[in-house]
Amino acid sequence: MNIKSIYFSVIAVLVFSVGFSQVEISQKIQDSKIAQSSENKLYFIDFWATWCGPCVYANEYLTVLQKQFSNDFYVVSLSEENSAIIEKHLKKHPSELAVFSDFNSQTMKKFGVQFLPYGVLINAYGNKLWEGSPTDFKPNDLQRFLRRSNIRGNVDDVFIVKNNNLSESSIQDYKPTKPIEIKRLNTVDNLSLEVSKEDSYVKLEGNLQEVLSYLLKTHASQLYLSKDDNASYQIYVHTSVLEHAFDEVLEELGLVAETLTKEKECLVMDFKNAQLWNTHQIDWGEDAESFLIGDTEIQANDVYLDDVKFRLSLVLDLPIKYINIKDFNTSLHDWQIHYKYYSLMEQNLLDVYGINIEKKNDEITTYHIKKAPK
Template sequence: MKIILIVLVSIFLSSPFLGHSQFRFSETIQHSKAATDTQASLFFIDFWATWCGPCVYASEYLSVLQKQYPDRFYVVSLSQENPEIVKRFLKKRPTDLAVSIDYEGETFQTNNTKVLPYGLLVDINGKILWKGSPTDFKKEDLDFHLSQHSKQKEVHKVFKIQKLKEEVFEEDYIPAEDFEMKLLRKTNYENLETSVIGDYMLYKGTLKSIIAKEKKILESQLQIAPALNKNYQIYIKKGTNGLLSILDELKLDLYHTETTGEVFLLDISKLTYWDTQQIDWGKNTAEYLIDDTQIQGDNVTFEEVMYQLSLILKLPIVTTGAEPDKEKHDWLIHHRFYNLMLTDLEDTYGIKASKTMERFKTYSILKKTP
């Protein structure tokens, strides 16, 4: 069923650290209920999604700041999802913040927003003053920038109405089976796109990127013939063995061997886990909050959190000394500064880590022999 909406396309001009870019919003879902004025000195764009549990926490955190500075600070939560999905979500989880929809995902793409939650602080001229995870934006940061920016501008002059445009939105497709796979013949994906639709994980990308994600390895650890590495759209229901389903569907085999190269070696002989009470983002939320400085995990396994760290370091991770358990735990790992990360891993979890040359597994995908 299709829903026809008339939406307002808004343009917000900014001057990032280098050059200029546009922030284009296609619809305002709601105006701020916490800001007491129609003008402000500073504006915060809160990138989020309804499926992102940490985003909900980040928005609640920003709501507190918004209420503390109702007349000089203005927060807009920006999603690139279907407006109807956002509206339904807000009925269950209302917010006092202004909420808008990104025009065809342009603002997300322009600012290379791949990890959520994410935020930008901008002045009345659109200059970016701060960027990162919203929960890292402290009251002291806001106080400092407010002391440097006293001029104010009307919100409607910052978020300008450009034109009216008719948009056609389709309700999310919900698969009938636990696993559904479709070849995308006319679409090429440079990067894997992932999203959560109800109880399903949706992938759009090359077969190599999808299998690497399901296997929790780097794409560099996976070899596949170009003829097999086509683009697919795949729905995998939670609890389904997605990797096995993909291999069975395409009649493929996955082989592994070992090679020697630089790895991030973890001695886990003295590993001490956190329990699941350290972080709590509620039920049916995302598992990770990953920003420029740290990884937070709510109820995730050792394998899953180390896969995220491997992606950040762009190195295979090899463990020694013991076998990690498969239970779920909470995690907080700093990754921005290498030496701090090593100290943090050892002091917090008893993990001794180092970059070294070591043997690690690599994988090959081949067609099954008839």
């Protein structure tokens, strides 16, 4: 090899190394049983959880896609649960895809994952090319990105194990012993809300404003807290006390809520002529998660109206107000709501459910959280 060839080879290696962005994981549970090579142009990260029913369909869809494109393309199913939980799940529900653990949640936080299932396509440099609901990623999308990608990267170079010295005891499932358990987190950052279901408990982790908004099933902008009170917490709530958890959490923290009204921009939903779906339109099974939230629509299986309102307010980043509600919030319903484009959402809600919506400034309930009087 002459000097000129060596020079350009060294430059190529340096350029690849400088541009390369590794994806951190905690453990590799299993390698892909379908992909033909560990050297690939593109990698698809399938964010999922063992409790997520809609993730099962996404996994099946990606398995078919992986079989269609067994060369140059590699799917990784990534869960933030610990390896023991994942391995136990795989014994009952085997998967042919690569399955890794992101127990320290670094990769989920890096890509800003808010809902499951969720997918991110990256190239061999670790650069994000596409993101959204995995089932929205079509074969022609993959073919287009493959044509544009020339660099290959080894799966072991793209996904790097970073266990952060987690001891075996630190990754065991914590079992709460009280209906509500609250732990203040020692962090200078106000964490974004993370919600996970663990047996008969709901685990909430994030700043207090967002935790309380989840318990109230209302938009976070309707709650007012001082900066000192809006710390980050980890809170376990037993499902049997969820209905009253807002008041109990405040009491344990020595806080009270004053309920007022304020004019704010909101989405007003009028149920005067509504005819909602029953629970026979969608069926994901008893142990499935209730929601499937994609880039354009929300689907829900057997959920109350307040839960749908809360999820819709999150994706719209807007408070929601009911009028002429009748008794719709006392029974379970199935839902399929488009939310990305307002005009389509408006027509969808009217045509499918008879719900009129209007975005306007209106009086809504607000909650002013402050220290309880001594």
